[in-house]
Amino acid sequence: MxxxxxxxxxxxxxxxxxxxxxxxxxxxxxxxxxxxxxxxxxxxxxxxxxxxxxxxxxxxxxxxxxxxxETKGIEVTQGEQCYYLKVEAGEVWHDLINFCLDNEMPGLENLALIPGSVGAAPIQNIGAYGAELAQFCDWVEYLDLVSGEIKRLKGGDCEFAYRESIFKNALKHRAVILRVGFVLPKAWQPNLSYGPLQELSERSQGVTPREVFDCICETRMAKLPDPAVLGNVGSFFKNPVVSQQTFDALKRQYSDIVGYTLDDSKIKLAAGWLIDRAGLKGLSVGNASIHLKQALVIVNKGGCSGQDVCDLARLVIDRIFEQFGVRLEVEPRIIGATGQKELADA
CATH class of the missing domain: 3.30.43.10 (Uridine Diphospho-n-acetylenolpyruvylglucosamine Reductase, domain 2)
Structure with a gap:
């Protein structure tokens, strides 16, 4: 080398x-x-x-x-009930949301300030504050490396789940996402079910898309460090999903535990609460550290290595499992010499 x-x-x-x-x-x-x-x-x-x-x-x-x-381009068409967008993979995700709001096409505002590009968004099925990409994804167009063909998958065929998609599983190492299609209903309804947005729902007058956007941005900027100042990848750990029985047992022991009921009666626990409750904020390995303001975030205090980050992540996972019996998973991709690898192998 x-x-x-x-x-x-x-x-x-x-x-x-x-x-x-x-x-x-x-x-x-x-x-x-x-x-x-x-x-x-x-x-x-x-x-x-x-x-x-x-x-x-x-x-x-x-x-x-x-x-x-770095491919760029946004094309918009519309039908009687919806706007349809064709967006190139290299567009910045947050810029897309600004574009939509500037052109009076709301819907994506709950996903504001999620870092990354449009092409990466379907892989993770990015989500935040009660919304997921899957709700708005019309289709995904990709290069099939095996056949050399450009193919299109409808949103319903992308096998979207919580932080999951077909691109992380069956099409892993095979698909290069080229562009994404979005569908945004013209009959906009604010999604105010999550966190700080609930305060907006209590107002007597109507809430605007820009107000939802501003609330999300203010909340994220208050909790998440700016990568330009303090290196990070945003939320490092997925919120674990457990059975109602497991949640009830944890609730008896920790009355303030935070969880959200999913459609299948499973409970999504707040990973940040688990890490905070375990007293792990500020925990460091080398120059990688759990952020003091947001327990979901691992930050680079200066000169940290990828190995520091992985060692810290494993330590957090072990500590959480020891205390709560819940196994955390990481959100970012761990990249080795030849590509993605599992955290356990890093």
Missing amino acids: DSKTTHSLTQFNTLGIKADCLRLVRARQEAELVAICLQAFKQQEPILLIGGGSNIVLTETFEGTAVLV
Whole structure:
């Protein structure tokens, strides 16, 4: 490795981890993106797609091609009841929401300030404050690396679940998302069921989409550190889903435990509450630390390695399991020399 030319990925991951790759290319047009990915795939070269770099933990030099997805473009059509958007993968997610509000097409405002690109959003089925991408996804268009074809999946066929999709499972390592289609109903109804938004629902006068947007932005900025100031990937741990029986048992022991009932009567626990209740805020390994204001966030205090982050994440998971009997999972992708790996192997 020492004799090979490498390229820095430090500025392309929001954790600010110092890491390199063997080849770094920018793809600003679809044709470039397709050609680069197909060439690397045919040569059996590892491929790392980077949008906003807000969902990756780099643990070592990436021995392949890192592709910066920078394709841009938003097209809008409309029917009698809905707006339809075709959005290129390289668009910044938060910029899309601003675009929609500026053009009086509300619906996505609960997902404001989630870092990352549009192309990465379906992979995680991003969600926050009572909303998920799956509610608005009309279709996803992707390059199938095996066949070389460009295919389109309807939203209902993407196997969306909590932080899950077909792109993390059956199409993992096979699909390169090119663009996403969204459908936004013209008959807008505010989603005020979650957290600080409940205060807006108590008002006697109507709530506007911009007010919902502003509330979400203010809440996120108060709780989540700016990656430009303190490196992070936002929420590091998924909210675990448990049975009603498990929740009831925990409730008897911890009366203030935070949980939300899902459609199938399962309970989604607040991972941040579990970490906070276990007294883990400020816990550090090397220069990686649990953020003092938001227990879901791991921050880079300066010069931390991907190994620091992974070791800290494992420590948190073990501590939570020991105290609550609940196993946390991580949200970001752990990236090793040849691609994504499991946290246990990092």
